[in-house]
Amino acid sequence: MAPCWVMPSSALKAGARSSTISKTGRHFSSTHSHRAKRAVALLPSYLSDARAVVKYSPSTPDGALQLGVAENQMLEDLLMPATKKFCNATAFTEDCIYYQPTSGRPEVRDAFCNYLQRLLKLPESLDRDGLIMGAGCNAVLENLCITLASPGEGVLVPTPYYAAFEFDLVARAGLSIIPVNALGQSGHGVAKETTISREAYYPSKASLTKSLADAKQEGESPRILLLSHPNNPLGISYPQSVIRDCIDWCRENKIHLVSDEIYAGSIYRSNDFTSALKLVGPGKLGPYIHFVYALSKDFALSGLRVGACYSENLDIRMALQKLNDLCQISSQTQKFIEAMVMETTEDGEFWTTSFLKENNSRIRARCDAVQSLLSEYEIPFLPADSGLFIWIDLSRYLPRIESNESEEDLACMERRERVLYLELMNEWGLLFTPGLSMRHDQPGFFRCVFTAATEVEFHLALKRLRNFAE
Secondary structure, three states: OOOOOOOHHHHHHHOOOOEEEOOOOOEEEOOOOHHHHHHHHOOOOHHHHHHHOOEOEOOEOOOEEEOOOOOOOOOHHHHHHHHHHHHHHOOOOHHHHOOOOOOOOHHHHHHHHHHHHHHHOOOOOOOHHHEEEEOOHHHHHHHHHHHHOOOOOEEEEEOOOOOOHHHHOOOOOOOEEEEEOOHHHHOOOOEEOOEEOOHHHOOOHHHHHHHHHHHHHOOOOEEEEEEEOOOOOOOOOOOHHHHHHHHHHHHHHOOEEEEEOOOOOOEOOOOOOOOHHHHHOOOOOOOOEEEEEEOOOOOOOHHHOOEEEEEOOHHHHHHHHHHHHHHOOOHHHHHHHHHHHHOEOOOOOEHHHHHHHHHHHHHHHHHHHHHHHHHHOOOOEEOOOEOOEEEEEOHHHOOOOOOOOOOOOHHHHHHHHHHHHHHHHHOOOEEOEEHHHHOOOOOOEEEEEOOOOOHHHHHHHHHHHHHHHO
16 A cells, blocks of 8 residues: 655645744744745755765765765866866857846857757747746756646646655645555556566556545646656666656646756666657647656756746747746857857767767666676666666565554655665765655665766775675
C-alpha cells in the first residue's frame, strides 16, 4: 500500500500568521508574513541536514561530498575558453541599456528557436512568438503554470519527482502537487535482480486516470500534468509510446501537458528519447501541449539563469509575456547566448553540437564507473541513459523496523530512511538525495548526482561508496 502523503495544502494552512502576547496581554503580529512561513515550510526537511554538515574541500578532506545538487562540474576546461570567446565577440550596443522586449530580444529568440530545432530534431521550425525566455527553468515553469491553473488547482506529477517542484509551483503560484504513483498500476515490480525495472516507473493512462479520479474525490481540481523528460531523479528517458499516451490522455481529459525537457541535450546512451514537441510537431500543439527548457544542465550554465518555455496557446501568450517582466534575462546575457548558439567550429559544426558530444561522452564514462561499482556489490540501480544522476536502491541497508512500528507506516519509513541518510552523510561522507523527499513510495532509494564533483572528488566518492558497501 502506498503511503498517504500530506501535500502542500497543509503547508498553506501551516503558514497562518502567528502572533505573540505581551505581558499586558496585547497581541502583536510577528515580523514576517504567513507567505514567508509557508515558503520555509515547503522546503524538503533533508536540506537543513545537508546545509549544516561540513562539506569536502582541500582544507576539510573528511567533509561530506555534495552529490545531491544537479550540477555538472566536469566542463570548466571546455566552458571557460568558450565563454571568454563569446564575451569578446559580443558587442554591447546602445539598445542594450534600455528596457528589452519582455519575452526576450527577437534575435536571441530566433537563434534559440533554431537551436531547439537542431537539438530536438524537429521537422519544422518553432514560432518565435510562442517562445518566452526567462531567468531559469523554474521561473518560466512557474509563470507557465500560473497561466494554466488557478491557486488551489492541481498539478499531476509522476513519482518519484524533482523535490523542488513542491516549492516552485506552490510557494507563489499556490498550486497543489498531486503525486501520480505509477508503481501500483504498471504491473512491474521495482527490483529486477541487481537492476531496477524502468517500466515500473512509466506513467500510463491507467495510473493517470486513477490519480485524476482520486484527486477529484478529495476535492482537488487537476489542471496540469507535469512530465520530467528525461526524468529527474530516475536518469532515464520515457519511450515514445509513454509520451504519446500522456499526450492523448491530456487532450482527452482537457488537462495541460507540460514537458520539462531541461536534460534533452544530456542523452548519453542510444535510446528512443523523443521530445513531446517532435511527437506532436510545431504548429500542431494546440492549447494543451507546452514545453520548458534551460541551459543550466546541458551546458552547466546554471549561473547565467537562461530558461525558455514554448506554447502555441494564444490565450496565455500576453499573460506569459507580462509575467516575464519579473524574471527577464539581462540584455548582455541574451547577446551572449545568441552568440553561443550560433557559433560554428572550423569543421562547420555548431559549437553547441560539438560541446554536447564531448559532454555526453564524459557523463557516460562517469555513469559507467558508478554502475560498475554498484554491480560489483550487487546493489540494485536503475540503468541510466540521460541526465546527471543515477537512481540507487539502498533499502537493504535500512535499519530494522521497531516492534511498535508498521513497515507501511509513513512515519516508520521516514525514520528508517533518515537514519540511513544521516549515516551516509556523517559516517561515510556521501550526500545523496533521499527518495522519500521525491515522493517515492518505498524507503531506501537515493539519487546520486555523479557529475556534481571534480575528478578528485569523484574518485574519492567511489572510494567512499565502496567502503560503505563492504
